[in-house]
Amino acid sequence: MNRGRIGIWMIVLLLASAVAGAQADLDERSLRLLGEPNGSPRSGAALERATEEVTSLMRCPVCQGLSVFDSGTPSALAMRAKAEVLLAAGYDEEQVLTYFETSYGEFIRLAPKPRGFNLFVWVVPAVFLLLGGWLILQRVRSKTAQEGAVEADAELEAYRERVRREVSE
Amino acid sequence: MNRKVLFIGLALVVPLLVFLAISFNYDPRYIESPLVGKEAPNFTLQSLDGEVVDLSALRGSPVVINFWATWCQPCIYEHPYLIELAKRYEGRAHFLGVIYQDEVANIERFLAQRGDWGKTLVDPAAEAAIAFGVYGAPETFVVDPDGMIVRKITSVIDPRSLSQLLNSML
Numbered sequence: 019m020n021r022g023r024i025g026i027w028m029i030v031l032l033l034a035s036a037v038a039g040a041q042a043d044l045d046e047r048s049l050r051l052l053g054e055p056n057g058s059p060r061s062g063a064a065l066e067r068a069t070e071e072v073t074s075l076m077r078c079p080v081c082q083g084l085s086v087f088d089s090g091t092p093s094a095l096a097m098r099a100k101a102e103v104l105l106a107a108g109y110d111e112e113q114v115l116t117y118f119e120t121s122y123g124e125f126i127r128l129a130p131k132p133r134g135f136n137l138f139v140w141v142v143p144a145v146f147l148l149l150g151g152w153l154i155l156q157r158v159r160s161k162t163a164q165e166g167a168v169e170a171d172a173e174l175e176a177y178r179e180r181v182r183r184e185v186s187e
Numbered sequence: 188m189n190r191k192v193l194f195i196g197l198a199l200v201v202p203l204l205v206f207l208a209i210s211f212n213y214d215p216r217y218i219e220s221p222l223v224g225k226e227a228p229n230f231t232l233q234s235l236d237g238e239v240v241d242l243s244a245l246r247g248s249p250v251v252i253n254f255w256a257t258w259c260q261p262c263i264y265e266h267p268y269l270i271e272l273a274k275r276y277e278g279r280a281h282f283l284g285v286i287y288q289d290e291v292a293n294i295e296r297f298l299a300q301r302g303d304w305g306k307t308l309v310d311p312a313a314e315a316a317i318a319f320g321v322y323g324a325p326e327t328f329v330v331d332p333d334g335m336i337v338r339k340i341t342s343v344i345d346p347r348s349l350s351q352l353l354n355s356m357l
Contacts, residue, residue, distance in 0.1 A: 047228055047318065079322045092288045093321075096313035121228070121320030123221045153195070 048104060051120050055108030069102045072111045076101070076118060077128050085128055220320055220339040227252075227330045228318035232285070232308040235295060240283065240306055243334065249280040249356045250330040251305075251349070254316060256289035257297045259324040265343045266301055272346060272353075273304040280353055285310050287324045331356050 060068055070087055076097065078089035086094045086101070097118065104114045118126045130136040222228070227250075231241045242250065253269060255262040273282040282305030286294050291309060298307065310316055319328060327340040329352055338352060 079320075093313065093316070097317060099312065100314070100317055118317075118320075120221065121318055122322070123218060123320065125218050126320075149199075 048107075048109075048117060052104075052109060052113045052117055056110040056113060057108045059108045060105055065102065065106055068105045068111070069098060072101055072105065072114050073098050075111070075115060075128055077126050079122060079126070218322060220336070222320060222328075222336045223339055225336060226334055227328065227336045228315075230308075230310075230315040230318060232310055232315060234306040234308050235291065235298075236306075238306065240308055242283075242330075245281050246334050247332050249276075249332055249353050250283060251280060251353075252283045252285060252319070252328045252330065253344075254285045254287040254319070254321045254324055254326045256287045256324045257293045258289060259287075261343045262325045265325060266304070268344060268346045270302050270304040272349060275350070276353055279357055281305070283308055285315050287316055287321060287326075288313075329353070 073087035073094075074085050076086040078084045078086050078091060078094040079097075080091050080093045081089045084094075086097050101114050101118075104117060109117070115127060124130060124136075130139060132140045227242060229241070229243045231239060233239050242252075251269075251272075255266075257263070269282065269284075276282070284305055284307040286307065286309055294307060308315070319326070322341070325342065325344075327344050327349075328336055329338040329340070329349070331337050337356075340349070
């Protein structure tokens, strides 16, 4: 682990302790929004790993296409700290994402849920892939057919030439 | 064959053009807040003068919450508008500024030079910014007397429309 990453984790731990020591209102909010945690409390390496995983799925709100995990902005660090507090309390990945989605909207998810208009994003690449494959197949078949036709014509012409020679003899 | 190519080309290009034409009607920087029309998340934050402000305690009057910073040019631009509006609605609406990713010393220096317009709240762990889903500064939320968020304004406020909105709630 390099010095920069240690620094980031130290800031996250500081922010997490600040968030943990914050007023009960926010905890009430978490409870009201999410209900009881689905999992059991985490700590240590398991908490660090879970925080890394969930923040990798979250979009940094002030960056261009970066995840919260990959960003070192104050916003991302604060969100990472909040995610860590929720995960430490036993909330699972989906609950943590839902917590942030309630405030930021679905845009906060780097991978949109495959439903409604979002299906467009999931389906179109597959459709284009299939369409492209079909077009290539059609092209190859057509070329093969043309080559076959040319070969057939050449054979016929040779035969006709032979017939012409035989008849003229 | 040409007709076939034309058909496939149109089948690919036309939906793309329709998609782009629809998309041009939207501001790509604008992200709709899921909080509009819902109860404002509560926060309890300390102001620069040491007062503890509980958002839920302000119910009964409209509240304007502005997330701002001294490094943000639109915030500096809208600062005089907020001063005037806060004066106009003094005693009838609350104006709260929440420091967004900035140092308290910078804010204090700025306010000493340019004047204050309401309670300036310190949000050290960005809990209020996260609860309100702030994407950047400035962002302004208007909360009605019942504690519901009625509007989110990104970038500089329009003082006329904000006045109209506040008047409609008074």
